[in-house]
Amino acid sequence: MFPFKRWSGSRLAPAARVELRRSQYRAFLQQVPLLYAVLIVNTATVAITHLRVAPVYLSVYAPVLLCLFCVVRVVMWLRSRRRVLSDDALARRLRTMVWMAAGMGTAFTAWALSLYPYGDAYARSHVAFYMAMTVIGCIFCLMHMRVAALLLTCIVIVPFTLFFGSTHNPVLVAIAVNVLLVAVVMVMILLIYYRDFTTLVESQIQLRTKQTETQRLSDENFRLANLDALTGLPNRRRFFADLDGHLAPLQGYARAPGSLAIGIIDLDGFKRINDLYGHAFGDRVLEETGRRFAAQITPQVSVARIGGDEFGLMVVGATAYRQLLDLGDALTAVIERPYVLPEGAARMSASIGFANFPEAGETTLQLVERAYYALHFAQAHRRGGVVIFSPEHETQIRHLSKIEESLRRADFEREISLHFQPIFDTALREIMAFEALARWTSPTLGVVAPSMFIPVAERCDLIHALTEVLLRKALDTARSWPETVRISFNLSARDLTSAGALDRVIRTTLASGVAPHRIDFEITETALIQDFGQARTALDALKKLGARISLDDFGTGFSSLNSVHRLPIDKVKVDGSFVAGIEREATARAIVKSIVDLCQNLGLTCVIEGVETRAQMTALRELGATVMQGHLFGKPVAANLVLDTYVREPLLPWL
Known part of the structure; x- marks a missing residue:
């Protein structure tokens, strides 16, 4: 087999060779009509000049068959020019074209040389002219098919030169030499053109490769910029x-x-x-x-x-x-x-x-x-x-917006006040502490519940100023209480996670004149969840001050035994939601019993919130709980009424 691969760009990479073949094929398809037109016209002209001097099989049948073959090839080209070929099919098609060029060159050369003996000197010169011009035209049409062009040149020019050089006719010998020289020049031009064609294809491939790589990198960068690396989801x-x-x-x-x-x-x-x-x-x-x-x-x-x-x-x-x-x-x-x-x-x-x-x-x-x-x-x-x-949420948002607007304009010293609710030790039958509860009476909104304005203050960064005012007022009130009565004050999660806010809490505490050991700072599980490390640091600072730490609303959030163990906590307050059915619900009793036992094992004080009835108190006492808070032991009262209501008067003589 003819070494097609060696002559078809084997020095290129596989992908580049495929692209070169496609470029060759596309360029050749543009020349197909011209190639067959040259063959048909030149063949018909020679056949006509030999109609009366050559046998009918040479002057009619043979050229008709050759021309019909060319016509069939043109029709096939018209039908297949838009067909997309696979790489393997394209390689087979190119190999077929090479051997077809060889076969057609052999057939047309044999037919032309067979006509030479017939006719006069002009007819013979026409045959020589036909072969020379036709092969030159075909070489031009096969410029993009180097193997086919070189093979056709050899098949036509070598017999042509040998045949006419052996006639001993000076004119024909000169024509043979002339055509040979022209063929050599044509081959040189062919090789240079093909080299430039291959170089152009290579440069286009490299350019497209760079563009493809650039686009790939751009797409990858875009993907990475829009993708979360951890989950694989969009970011x-x-x-x-x-x-x-x-x-x-x-x-x-x-x-x-x-x-x-x-x-x-x-x-x-x-x-x-x-x-x-x-x-x-x-x-x-x-x-x-x-x-x-x-x-x-x-x-x-x-x-x-x-x-x-x-x-x-x-x-x-x-x-x-x-x-x-x-x-x-x-x-x-x-x-x-x-x-x-x-x-x-x-x-x-x-x-x-x-x-x-x-x-x-x-x-x-x-x-x-x-x-x-x-x-x-x-x-x-x-x-x-x-x-x-929902629309109800929209109403709430508007209401919260009004609260925020009023809160930003509020005079905390004048508008914010405190109420105090006792925390009672049923075993000792005495008040052990009061919890400070914030109250806000707005000039425009009236009385606003703490559950409404505290979250708003946290969200709009007013909580630090609010905490400072409330803590100072709470400690001012506690100074007048007996030394044995403690004060419990709630700190926001934002107070614990802000170093500046914590410093203000410590300065206010030290300046109050109230002994730090009388102060319980209450924190919620939300504060721990937001930043456990910072919360731990803040609690350590408060413990060094001498204050005690209470974990509020225990059981409603996500704290764990491990969290309780790792934090410097002195007291746990069980949320009132567990108390509502404590006297009749086994599940509630089991939960409270577990928490009470946990606190006893860890040496923590356990405070049960939300105690409203004597039946609840009795049930809790049976579970081992002694320290409680709720309306049964007293409702929150204003600061100026604490002493008269709960300290100077006997408390719940029926307990």
């Missing part, structure tokens, strides 16, 4: 870009309800897992969470990681109330499944807040704010559940 940037993209065509005129909704998902208990098992384990949990969420993604639902343990959810199309609830329930269900990893096992839940377009908002900012509000509502009232932002 915050991608989430908000997609949200803006979906909102843009909906705003203004295409405001069909139910066309778009977003959700914010928060993993309840993830910070506890991080604190207990370490960040490496937490990362593994997030990876698994990403896989679970990815399995829920559909063309209508997308999930992205937008924060540490927060995920964004975008729902396009079916966003009816029931559908969103079902989707939320499905997502919370996959999170509630146990996380069984090589390092250990963990469980947590997820709360989800949804905001629907355009009911909850028409801009990205509005929708996100409403979704966060629904999320916080879920965490406050139905942790581990799903909440969809």
